Amino acid sequence: AVILEQLLRRCRGGFPEPVFAPQPDRVAIVMGGTDGIGYSTARHLARLGMHVIIAGNNDSKAEEAVRELKEETLNVKVEFLYCDLASMASIWQFVQKFKMKKIPLHVLVNNAGVMMVPQRKTRDGFEEHFGLNYLGHFLLTNLLLDTLRESGSPGHNARVVTVSSATHYVAELNMDDLQSSACYSPHGAYAQSKRALVLFTYHLQGLLAAAGSHVTANVVDPGVVDTDLYRHLFWGTRLMKKLLGWLLFKTPDEGAQTSVYAAVTPELEGVGGRYLYNETEIRSLPITYDQKLQQQLWSKSCEMTGILDVTLRYPASG
Numbered sequence: 001a002v003i004l005e006q007l008l009r010r011c012r013g014g015f016p017e018p019v020f021a022p023q024p025d026r027v028a029i030v031m032g033g034t035d036g037i038g039y040s041t042a043r044h045l046a047r048l049g050m051h052v053i054i055a056g057n058n059d060s061k062a063e064e065a066v067r068e069l070k071e072e073t074l075n076v077k078v079e080f081l082y083c084d085l086a087s088m089a090s091i092w093q094f095v096q097k098f099k100m101k102k103i104p105l106h107v108l109v110n111n112a113g114v115m116m117v118p119q120r121k122t123r124d125g126f127e128e129h130f131g132l133n134y135l136g137h138f139l140l141t142n143l144l145l146d147t148l149r150e151s152g153s154p155g156h157n158a159r160v161v162t163v164s165s166a167t168h169y170v171a172e173l174n175m176d177d178l179q180s181s182a183c184y185s186p187h188g189a190y191a192q193s194k195r196a197l198v199l200f201t202y203h204l205q206g207l208l209a210a211a212g213s214h215v216t217a218n219v220v221d222p223g224v225v226d227t228d229l230y231r232h233l234f235w236g237t238r239l240m241k242k243l244l245g246w247l248l249f250k251t252p253d254e255g256a257q258t259s260v261y262a263a264v265t266p267e268l269e270g271v272g273g274r275y276l277y278n279e280t281e282i283r284s285l286p287i288t289y290d291q292k293l294q295q296q297l298w299s300k301s302c303e304m305t306g307i308l309d310v311t312l313r314y315p316a317s318g
């Protein structure tokens, strides 16, 4: 359905790039900014004059990405900081290195991800989709919340932008088996991690609002985008993508538009808890609005990552 909709839209003129005002005094972290949608997101933010920190675990690609972005955007404030989201120790180290810079943080884009990888585990023993796509971003965001809070101000909120997917609509979130150990399906595990990200965003927004923070959290769905994310799919599907991707899929730049929109548009100033698709708010799956489920997942995630459950201090307001 998404691919058909994208094809129709392409026939009607495509995905015109939105124009935003320069953002020279703002700092952004784009997790997974060396490739695909993340790279395009970083490029757009750098073009707006932001100080962009590309984070990721691909050292070799990072050097090239930073050089290209600096050359193309003429923005010298583009840099790379290593972070392996599949390792909690690496996330802690990344946050420590970032905080040592003593700079603010206005935009955090939780973009990195893997899809349909064979059953394997992160350094900390979590199923890879759940551990990297979801728990990695959960921990990262929580460790950066104090800096985001200090950086946001009335009328200039700091923003957390989390990249989910339409697969969250068909996912099952098994609270008794978040590691998919009883029955592993690569698609099911990916979709579960993407549903968890939607629940996380809504709960985070509730906590931020309850605490009166000048930080907002929104979740975006980039559509179906022609990137290397599909590298673990069946060869026939990859061949189809190679032949028809240019027509049916969004380009990475088009896929990044909703993330960039969520990161900078004045329309979303002070607005959080939204699921955004094609720069428009739409409804996510009804169960994702279930506050009890959001709370359960949040508490469990705190346990798994070993951080304090701040929910106890600030009950989410909705």
Ligand SMILES: NC(=O)c1ccc[n+]([C@@H]2O[C@H](COP(=O)([O-])OP(=O)(O)OC[C@H]3O[C@@H](n4cnc5c(N)ncnc54)[C@H](O)[C@@H]3O)[C@@H](O)[C@H]2O)c1
Pocket (backbone or CB within 6 Å): 031, 032, 033, 034, 035, 036, 037, 038, 055, 056, 057, 058, 083, 084, 085, 086, 111, 112, 113, 114, 115, 132, 163, 164, 165, 166, 221, 222, 223, 224, 225, 226, 227, 228, 229, 230
């Ligand atoms: N491509 C699509 O059609 C599509 C659709 C819906 C959602 N998404 C989501 O968009 C996001 C970006 O994906 P993409 O399509 O650009 O894919 P991609 O494979 O091109 O990019 C993924 C990024 O994540 C990074 N990454 C992977 N493992 C990491 C780790 N251990 N630590 C840190 N970074 C790591 C990679 O280095 C890369 O920069 C993902 O969250 C994905 O789930 C993509």
